[in-house]
Amino acid sequence: KISNQERGIVFVYKGNNGNNILNYSRQYTSQGVSPVQNGNSSGDQSGDFLLSHYANSYKGRSKMKLAWEIKGAGNAFSGTILNTSFGFDGISNAWYDGGLQGTEIVEEAQIATPGMNQWRVRTCFHPATAIDGILYSPWYHLTSGSAHDWNGNINAPLAPVINAEPQDLEICMGDSIELDVTATMGEYYYWYHDDTLIANQDTSNGNLVISNCTLDDTGNYYCISSNSYGEDTSLVISVTVHDLPIVELGADYYGCFDTIHLDAGNGMTAYNWNNGLSDSQILAADTSGNYFVNVVDVNGCENMDSIYIDFLYPxxxxxxxxVTVDSASEYNLVVWEKPIDPSIREFNIYRQSDVIGIYNLIGVVSYDSLSVFVDSTALPREHEDYYKISVTDTCGNESELSPYHKTMYVGISSGPDSSYVLEWTPYLIEGYPDAIYTIFDGSYYIYRGTDTLSFGPYDTLAGNIFNLNVYASGLPYFRVGTKLITECAPANLKFLSGPYSHSISNIEEISNGDYIEEKFNDQLTVLMYPNPAKNILNIELNAKNVMEDISIRLIDVFGRQVYCKSFDGSVNQFKQPINISSIAHGLYWINIETGNQQFYEKLVISR
Known part of the structure; x- marks a missing residue:
């Protein structure tokens, strides 16, 4: 092994008399025992023979290889010249610090006849053992026995030297550890954690990556870089893996509406709610939805949590x-359809006070009860009323008030010719200016009865008409209604009873005046009014299975007929006003006749 201090020039000698190194190149016969030529051959060589020369080194390099070549020279050269091996067996292809001590390299040459008249040899370094800029030596000729030296520079093999050290590191749990080491001449890199070799690492480079770190990855780390000639160890550095900050918003919330204060925990350096909703530790949540917070602690570590809040709103x-008027009690009835919603506890009924827009709670109806409220404190015969409704849920939260419904109000005043004017206010629904056409069927229905419990249809008017002239008769009670397009409950139409299909007004009565009423065997009722009459006499017929015509005659006191009219008895109901303005005032007899029945009654025409 060559250390850094032995780096420099390596000399390979091939003959040097001054250094007492053999400089022979020899030629042997094929048996390779005794040389037949110790120098340059000038004769014609043919057949099998061997060539050799000496290789010596001053400083060697382990695992460095030599190669050499023989070539013929001269114009007469012919035959096959072998370029011999890129290795040799003399020193097992390995050189040591002591160098090669006169090792003779002998190789076979097969020269065919005619042979070569001159040969020469040279030594070269194997390409796998790089020498700086020099690969081959010069050709070595033994023409006069002179010495020829050759040398070249070579970088001595080195053990690795680490030139870039790792640094201490602080990270957060879940992050990645990334450590780097570089070394000159480093071939392998081995990282250690607390003196334990890290398994399954890439040893071909000095980069260490540990992903998704846990607290167990905290500790000391160092790297050993090595090659065939040695190793070097990096500095020992400290890696600290910090735990993530604790943030716990709690379990998802499903329940009554309230303001919920979400606490992300104290001691953090930063809070971020819903991407900028708030930067405080505590957030007041008052609407349903997803809430999430990201926190940063003093170590710069981040964590987040989320919660889903679903408030139970009314x-x-x-x-x-x-809203209609009950015939029996003459109380206002507030009717609504009950939704299927288990969160509703009760319904709240409001009525406008004596201040416009101010509504007072007048009743509460539980969810399990019939969805009708009887307002026993209302006075429908005196004025109209405005109503609203709300719901209260099982949490005690109340909804907003609904749009109002305004009832109809009917009044009667004196009219011309002994008549009376029946006038009413329209039924109104807030937000529906054309409710008479969009909610109701577009008409007002006039009802008349003998008492407050017995009403029958009297007339039908368009929804933009709000008055009607009527006369005193045996049916003095009036009321007005309008019919819903869609009933409040799915059932057959029933007047003045549920399911509710009408809004019915209060009851008004014509308390004065007289009339003529005659009944024929419960099959025919004739009603004439007013009496006295001025210019108009109203005749109403209510017939049941009457087949004969019905005649009505007006006879003066002298027995003269001044008016006669016949009616078809098969018509069940009929109302006919008769103009009597041309008949003189006075006392008259009315004769009513059908089949074999007739009746006389007095009528006064007074002007």
Whole structure:
């Protein structure tokens, strides 16, 4: 092994009388025992023979090889010349510090006849053992026995020398350790962790990578670089793997709405909530969604955690279906459709106070109860009312109030010709300016009855008409309704009972006036009003299975017929106003006749 101090010039001598080194080149016969020529041959050589020369070294190099060549010289050369081996057996191809002490290299030459008239030899270094810039020696001629030296520079083989050391390292758990060492002449690199060789490492270079580090990777590290001539050891450096900071936001939350304070833990140098939502340790979460935080501790290590919050919000969008007036109690009924939602605990009914836009809670209905509220404190005969609804969930949270529903109100005032004017306000729904056409069927239905419990249809008007002239009769009670396009519950249409298909107004009564009413065997009812009459006399027929015509005559006190009209008895219901403005005022008899039945009643025309 050649150390750094032995690096320099290596001399290989082939004959040097001054140094007492043999300088012979010899020719042997094929048996190789006694030379037949100790110098340059000038004769014609043919057949099998051997050639040799001496190789000597002053300083050697292990595993360095020599090669040599023989060549013929002169114009008469012919035959096969062997370029001999790139190695030899004399010193087992290995040179040592003591050098080669006059080793003779002998090789066979087969020269055919006619042979060569001159031969020569030279020594060269095998290409695998590089010498700086010089591969072959000059040709060596033994023409006069003079000495010929040859030498060349060679870099002596070195043990590795580490020239780039690793550095101490601090990382976070989960990061990668990356250490680097470089060494001149380094062929292999072996890294050690706390004096234990690291398994499965790449030894062909000085780079060490340990991915996804744990706390167990903390410790001392060093590297040994080696080759065939020695080794060198790096500095021992310290690697510290820091644990990640602890951040725990807790389990996902599913429950009642509340403000939840999420705590990412104290002692951190940085907090980042939801990519910039907040940089504080504590975040107040008041909406449903995913929340995540990234924290950095004093070691620069990062960690994160997340939580999903799903608040139970009150059911949204609850609305009133319709508000109507109950015929029996004459109380307002607030009706709504009940959604299927187990989070609803109860429904809250609000009515506008005596201040516009201010609503007071007037009742609470549990989720399990019928979705109808009876407002026993309302006065539908005196004024209209505005209602709203909300829901309260099982957490005690109340939803926003719904759009309002305003009830209809019907009033009666005196009209012309002994008539009365029936007037009503429209049914209104907040946010639906055309509710009469979009929620209801576009019409107002007028009902009349003998009492507050018995009503029948009287007239139908378009949804943009809000008054009607009526007259006193035996059916003095009136109310107005409008029909929903979609009922509040899926069932057949039923007037004034659930499922609720109408909004019905309050009840109004014509308390004064007289009328004429006649019944014929419960098959025919004739109603005439008003009495006294001025210019108009209203006639109403309600017939059941009457086949004969019905005639009505007006007779003065002298027995003269002043008016006669016949009606088809098969028409079940009929209402006909008669213009009597051309008939003089006074006392008259009305004659009603059908089949073999007739009846007389007094009528007064007064102007």
């Amino acid at each position: 059911y949204g969008g609850q609305e009133i279906c319709v």
